[in-house]
Amino acid sequence: MKGVLGWIKSHLVIVICTIVIPTSLILGFIFSSGWNKEIREEQEKRASNAYSKIKSARVTYVIPSLLPGEEALTDSRPPNRVVTEFFKEQREERTRQASGVVDEVERFNRRDHELLEPELLPEPREPQKALSLKYSMLAQVAGDTQMGTESVYVGVFSRIGAGGPPDPVKLATSIQDLRDRQSERMLAESGTGSLTDEQQEELDALLRDRRIAEAQRRAKEISVYAGLESFDSQGFGDKTAVIPPISRTERESSVPPSLNEVFGWNFDYWVVSDVLAAIDAANTDAGGTRANVEHATVKRIERLSVEKLPVEVTTEPGAGSMDEFADEGVAAGAATDPSVSVTGRVSTEAFDVVRVKLTLIVDAQKLPRLFEAFAETNLMTVLDLDISEVDIWEDLRQGYYYGDGSVVRADVLLETIWLRDWTAPMMPEAVKEALGIPTEDEFAEDDEG
Structure with a gap:
């Protein structure tokens, strides 16, 4: 026994390991079984939750x-x-x-609209020629008697077959000649010094028929009575565009046109061109034949007013003066405003809204065709319409003949839309700034920021 104890003492480490190792294996197996169960249950729970989420995912x-x-x-x-x-x-x-x-x-929306002076807008290609180009543009839109230049608006009216009634002086002369000749004939036939009641009635009928005949003749030559005299510069008060603008001979020589004015003239021209194109479309049948006044939808344009862009231009003397605008900018992305009109549309960062007022003599039966023509020509909507009677005999005395159909006087308020995707690239920087459109300088500042 002593020998055994002695051997154990001399080999104590071996004896301890012999006891500890089997014990640890047994205990490790026991505890690991419990751990494996917990880990397995946790992983099964996670897998089940993930599967449920996938299964219920939508x-x-x-x-x-x-x-x-x-x-x-x-x-x-x-x-x-x-x-x-x-x-x-x-x-x-x-x-x-x-x-x-x-x-x-x-x-x-753009149709065939282009700049009247592409070397000037949006910025002068050659700054040294800017002033002469501005006056050249003014001569185009306003006309210049000294240069022998007619306003482009004369051409616009001509393109839709517009014209005036018989020349009043020539008509009066013709009527007076007829009166004199017929009076002499009647007096010679009666041998008296004055016309009888019957002769006076006959003479009045002859003169009336001649007046009607002259008016009918003219009505067959044109499609609509209209011309530069149709423009009304007071339709929207001080917000009315002056069309044509004041000519060079009438404006103050020390104040040259600004780029803002030049763009405004071009913009007004686009608006008027579209409105007149719509009227021409209403007067043209499906086959492309334009009706004369007797058979036209729109027989006369009495008044045409265009609302100018919502910016007010102020220029100071000197060719290099900067354009300034009243603080009348339009909020970007503004919502519609039902108090403004039936459409509620107001100018936004995407488009400009410009209104037009028209006073027209229209064939009462064909009025719907006019509304269709507006919508077919461009983004135009009739906001308001007032109908009144026409004194056809008074108009006839002035040389206006409308045919045999029933006519009415139509006061029309029109809304026109102008998409900035194509108009903004043609605008001078100052116009963009006034309308709240980001300019190149603002883009540069954003890039630097």
Whole structure:
């Protein structure tokens, strides 16, 4: 026994390891079994939760609407690769359609409008020629008797077949000649010194018929009574565009035209061109034949007023003067305002709203055709319409003949829309600033920031 104890003492480490190692293996197995169970249960729980989430997951697929009032197409379902690809293709197609619509509307709105003086706007290509180009532009829109230049507006009226009634002086002369000749004939036939009542009635009828015949002849030569005299510079008070503008001989020589004025003249020209084009369309049948006044929809343009852009230009003497504007800028992205009009549209960062007032003599039966023509020509909407009677005999005395149909006087308030996507690149920087459109300088500051 002593030998055994002695051996154990001399080999104590071996004896301890012999006891500890098996014990630790047994205890490790016991505890590891418990740990494995806890880990397994935790992992099973996590896997179960993840599976439940995947199983209950749903994706909302959306195809956006394009038009106001149109509902977007939505579908909520579990993720599906085929469905995802389908909705992706449909969204891309919608995007292409929207882009195409925008491009088409812009083309429709721009029509054939170009700058009358492209070397001057939006900025002079050659600054040393700026002043002469400004006066050249003024001569185009206002006319210049010294240069023998007619206003471009004369050409616009001519293009729609417009003209005036018979020349009043020539008509009066013709009527007086007829009166003298017929009076002499009647007096010679009666042998008296004065016309009898019957002869006076006959003479009055002859003169009336001659006046009507002259007016009818003129009405067959033109499509609508209109001309520079139709422009009204007071329709919107001090916010009315002066068309044509004051000519060079009438304006103060020390104040040269500003770029802002030049752009305003060009813009007014676009507005007037569209309005007159719509009237011409109303007077033209589907086959392209333009009616004369007797058969036209619009027989006379008594008044035409254009609201100028909502900026007020002030120039100081000197060719290098800067343009200043009253603080009348338009808030970007402004919501519609129902108190403004039936459409509620106001100028925003996307477009400008310019109103036009018209007083027209119209065939009462064809009035709807005029409204259609406005919408077919450009982004124009009739906001208001007032109808009144026409004294056709008084107008006839002035040489205006409207035909046999029923006519009315129509006071029309028109709204025109001008998309800035194409107008802004033609604007001088000061005009952009006044309208709240970011200028190149502002873009540069943003880039530096």
